[in-house]
Amino acid sequence: VNTAINSRAEALKLARLLGLDGPESLAYTQQVPASELLDYRNAVTELLYDDDRALLQRMADAASLLPVHTLATVAERALGAPICARLTGLLDPDLAEEISWELSIDFLAEIAAELDPRRAIDVLRSLPPDRTLDIAVAMAAHGEHVAMGRFVAHLGYARLAACVETLTDEDLLRIAFVLEGEERLEELFELVGLERAQCMLDGAESVGLGEEALDLLDHLNARQRKQLLQRSPG
């Protein structure tokens, strides 16, 4: 496994978490082992999510005092996606789902991009599959592949399959590169299918995703890699 590529993937995730313009803001991190960057990113995630936790919990508790349409208005026009993401895991899951029906798909995609899915699993599972797919498509349109990589581990098979079918090859390569919970990568590969995977890898260089393609190959199991190499011309 190419350690420099792994570090670049981690730098991408850390830059997203810190709200930096791009991974070039963290160019100096790319010589650091990915495992160290991962540990740091996990610590920063805890730091950002737990800061002002008591106040956020009071906000979440107070939400039950307001009508759902007011909560949706407050969410979209006053709080904004980053705060809503932190509140999502603190709200009663049923109330969170009710509010979500009042929010636009674009705003839900913005919330999802800020969300730590581990903290909102009940809410994620309560969303209907077609709504999950709409949110995924909007996230891809916003270029939120790093955030999407966090969700793969938390999507059931049917939702993941629908996303794979709908998203573009380029989207899937970008997501696979920053995937959290790499044990899902082999399943993702099976869902993509051999023929599409081959096209995806063959076309990667032309869209500037050569490193992402190499990284994908590195993370497949031996059988899958062999299948792909057998199909490769020359």
Add this chain to the structure above:
Amino acid sequence: MLAIWPAAKTKPLASTARASRAADGSASPDPMSRAADRLPDPPASFDSEHAAQLTAQTEAALERQRRELALSIDKAFEYIPRPLRGTIRLALER
């Protein structure tokens, strides 16, 4: 003005929580839940310059997040029906 967190707009965020608690006695975030003094140690492989750079970028993200929270709470009250504002304010100050 419904300023739940009035000091946030005028003071550096590093000191906002404690200062605003002293000023209004109630609605500010609980200092125990704040994490300014718990910034994680940067990766051991960094030299001191890059370690300081990463810590500064992390602190900036934390301060931006606090600033947004402070401003958004004030803004939220603009959308809460008047008869419910007092109840919500009390719930946040609990």
